[in-house]
Amino acid sequence: MDELIAKLKAQIIEELSLEDLSPEELEDDEPLFGEGLGLDSIDALSLVVVLDRDYGIQIEDPEQGKDILFSVKTIAEYITKNK
Amino acid sequence: MKTYIAGDNMITSLGFSTLENFSQMKEGITGIKKLKENNNRVYLKSCVSLVDVERLDTIFTDFADTSHYTLLERMAITSVRYAVEKTDLDLASPKTLFILSTTKGNIEFIGKRGQLNSENRLHLWHTGRVISSFFDNPNQPLVISNACISGLLAILTGHRLLTLGRFENIVVIGADLATEFVVAGFQSLKAMSKTICKPFDKHRSGLSLGEGCGTLLLTSNPNLAADEKIVVRGGASANDANHISGPSRNGEGLFNVIEQTLSSTSESGDHIDVISAHGTATVFNDDMESIALDRACLNSIPTNSLKGYIGHTLGAAGVLESIITIQAMRESLFPATKGLRTRGTVKKINVLKTNLRGPLNHSLKLAAGFGGCNAGILISKNETF
Amino acid sequence: MKRSEQRISRYCLIRNRKIVLNEKTLIEEEPGADLSTFLSSIYKTFRPEYSKFYKMDLLSKLGFLTADFLLDGDHVQNTYGANEVAILISNSQSSLETDNRFQQTIADRDAYYPNPALFVYTLPSILIGEISIKHQIKGESAFFISALPDFDFMHQYADTLFQTTPTKAVITGWIDLNINAEYEAALFLIENRKQMEKRKRSWTFAAGSFSDLFYERNLEKDELFHG
Numbered sequence: 001m002d003e004l005i006a007k008l009k010a011q012i013i014e015e016l017s018l019e020d021l022s023p024e025e026l027e028d029d030e031p032l033f034g035e036g037l038g039l040d041s042i043d044a045l046s047l048v049v050v051l052d053r054d055y056g057i058q059i060e061d062p063e064q065g066k067d068i069l070f071s072v073k074t075i076a077e078y079i080t081k082n083k
Numbered sequence: 084m085k086t087y088i089a090g091d092n093m094i095t096s097l098g099f100s101t102l103e104n105f106s107q108m109k110e111g112i113t114g115i116k117k118l119k120e121n122n123n124r125v126y127l128k129s130c131v132s133l134v135d136v137e138r139l140d141t142i143f144t145d146f147a148d149t150s151h152y153t154l155l156e157r158m159a160i161t162s163v164r165y166a167v168e169k170t171d172l173d174l175a176s177p178k179t180l181f182i183l184s185t186t187k188g189n190i191e192f193i194g195k196r197g198q199l200n201s202e203n204r205l206h207l208w209h210t211g212r213v214i215s216s217f218f219d220n221p222n223q224p225l226v227i228s229n230a231c232i233s234g235l236l237a238i239l240t241g242h243r244l245l246t247l248g249r250f251e252n253i254v255v256i257g258a259d260l261a262t263e264f265v266v267a268g269f270q271s272l273k274a275m276s277k278t279i280c281k282p283f284d285k286h287r288s289g290l291s292l293g294e295g296c297g298t299l300l301l302t303s304n305p306n307l308a309a310d311e312k313i314v315v316r317g318g319a320s321a322n323d324a325n326h327i328s329g330p331s332r333n334g335e336g337l338f339n340v341i342e343q344t345l346s347s348t349s350e351s352g353d354h355i356d357v358i359s360a361h362g363t364a365t366v367f368n369d370d371m372e373s374i375a376l377d378r379a380c381l382n383s384i385p386t387n388s389l390k391g392y393i394g395h396t397l398g399a400a401g402v403l404e405s406i407i408t409i410q411a412m413r414e415s416l417f418p419a420t421k422g423l424r425t426r427g428t429v430k431k432i433n434v435l436k437t438n439l440r441g442p443l444n445h446s447l448k449l450a451a452g453f454g455g456c457n458a459g460i461l462i463s464k465n466e467t468f
Numbered sequence: 469m470k471r472s473e474q475r476i477s478r479y480c481l482i483r484n485r486k487i488v489l490n491e492k493t494l495i496e497e498e499p500g501a502d503l504s505t506f507l508s509s510i511y512k513t514f515r516p517e518y519s520k521f522y523k524m525d526l527l528s529k530l531g532f533l534t535a536d537f538l539l540d541g542d543h544v545q546n547t548y549g550a551n552e553v554a555i556l557i558s559n560s561q562s563s564l565e566t567d568n569r570f571q572q573t574i575a576d577r578d579a580y581y582p583n584p585a586l587f588v589y590t591l592p593s594i595l596i597g598e599i600s601i602k603h604q605i606k607g608e609s610a611f612f613i614s615a616l617p618d619f620d621f622m623h624q625y626a627d628t629l630f631q632t633t634p635t636k637a638v639i640t641g642w643i644d645l646n647i648n649a650e651y652e653a654a655l656f657l658i659e660n661r662k663q664m665e666k667r668k669r670s671w672t673f674a675a676g677s678f679s680d681l682f683y684e685r686n687l688e689k690d691e692l693f694h695g
Binding site for chain 3: 194247249263323325
């Protein structure tokens, strides 16, 4: 799980071009959207592509997507459960 | 100095002339179809409005060699030829300027090798030159690529250049194709509807892409006016300065466009008879427009979206939809919003579910696009202001 | 209003790893690192932090940085209303550099993952949006495509905006980038002469001298308003 979280953090920073952020600064539980990291809808769609491309996980329902993409931890949990 | 219409034409899934398109819309017919996978032109499963290429080429072969021109170029050249058929407007005159509005031009050739795919073919300025030089026009064509407001900006720019006497005639061409490139792109944004789009509907779930070409001949010479009654009065563009892909939450830019269009033409909002909205049928766009119209106190004015007939035609949309609006003014019939069943936007606006009959003196045409851009133009009958 | 009422009050060029602001060379580097790295390092060194910068495509980064130097000091924001500033930009390559990147995400049927963050930037006018957001500019704007810089037209159209719209300042120029990341960027700020006299600008250029400034030809400036 820790390994997956570390990998996800690196991927999020790379894919979403968060160049001013280091993996250490990205908390496991921190909300990625809204008040937390402040990502936007395009970022959410980019994360959906990452999950599909690198983990074979498809998210069709946007409401479900909100819960899965809440934080790095929720993403990691969802991947572990659905692999 | 006034900006008259010397002629027009449109090529879409609904037909090859303004009249053919308009008569289909009057009947409530849509040209959007659900594609099967592996359609030759568009790879993905989606609802798209496509031009009948076979019919186009039957026409085109009569006057030029099909193999020398791309689909977009064949469509544009054919459209301009039809548009000038009944006028004396001289396309080869130095007083005539071509303005091409397109977002992606010949993008279908990207990454592909082929006879037509010289390096230049992907360049939009090259596309402009191919079209204007076909008609022996001596001027460098102007090419506008400004997302989904390109078409309205092209008309507005043409109008401004005429007003200041820079040219006597402007050939405004709006053209874009529903390529795999844009279909895949809009799908990646989850912006495409699985069904035929439903503008301003409570259950709308995204847009349907379309393609086509519209040609609008603008002239300051009253003798060339095909229809002396209808003129482009002016307009405006404005930026939301808010988000590059999400429409403004308070309709800021579009509201500014409406205000400035009215003030620059000294027209009152009370005089507007109809509004042809952008109405892409995405949740956010249609809500944004309802907010802007509400803020501008235009929420009771009969409004339509034409996207349910011919899809979202991107850089062609502003030109095609303006031509339909002009035809509506000629026929005193404003088409309903195809696809709309139950109105459902944040602010209540008067979106039409059925055709509206009656004289139309002043029509407002609006558009909005990525990059936070918004544009509007006012079209009026000549004797009414 | 006569044409001569408008003057170029500031300009910024980025070309050959060199940044020129109002005739002064700010930065000149040996060609080395790729353009993206060059622009990011310049941004980190010279400009206040703005995290959205890193999310932009290369064309937007280039134009955004040019505009950020041009508009440094916020005098445009402080002098004019948001609706009074227009942006007219042109180039020859549209957004082809990003189009090419997006195309690569759909080229392989077996690895078909169209990238939404790239697709958004497959329109050159997104650059105008990025500049508008940062500097809260909400006026007229347009993106034109021409084979070569057509400064005469840009000047003419800027003039049209001054005459027929609420526009009081125009940011205009050429921001071009091809698929090999060869680039050229120039933005000019055009303002009304009276406005500049009020601000006691020390010098300006005639609003027709884009080409001379762009090609870095020597030209005489007006030193009219010594304060």
